[in-house]
Amino acid sequence: MKQNLFLITGRTNKTKLTTEKFVLKYNLRNIIFGAMIYSSGDTLAACIMDDFSWNRLLGMMLVGATFYAFEIPNYFYWISKRTAMYSGTKASLIRTGLALIYFNPLWIARHMFFIKLFTSGMNDVNMNLMTAALMSFVVNIPVSFVANFLIQNKIPVGMRFIASAIFSAIMAVYYALSVTWF
Secondary structure, three states, rough: OOOEEEEOOOOOOOOOOEEEEEOOOOOOOOHHHHHHHHHHHHHHHHHHHHOOOHHHHHHHHHHHHHHHHHHHHHHHHHHHOOOOOOOHHHHHHHHHHHHHHHHHHHHHHHHHHHHHHHHHHHOOOOHHHHHHHHHHHHHHHHHHHHHHHHHHHHHHHHHHHHHHHHHHHHHHHHHHHHHHHO
């Protein structure tokens, strides 16, 4: 699927508005890795909390293969295009900041929503998820900053989704525990 989008591009410090073809990234590799990696982290979290269920495992596989496998690589490619005009420390910090903006409390709350949806249906979905997501985000900022800095600046753009998924799988344990901690 190709679309014409206005993107900010350039190789100098000047910003230039141009029309470019932007191809959305959604491929079999990302679908498979999204399903496997996100569900494995969540399954580990569920096992730690003695809360494993097949519905949750299959549901998180579906979420990893659809929402996450589509959204995250495309956002990372957008970050790469958006920051192409910058260099050095400024580019690194902007890429990291844009990644942190994406993985915000609403994203965490949505992830927690999916967990609740697949384990207990809508029974446990309430505003407490948003509170837990906000607390989880705030407490996690130092770790998330370092991880996203490394992902956005040390990993090639085509591999960032996989690196981010691995980090998120590790963090899934934290997010799952956050629901009870916060």
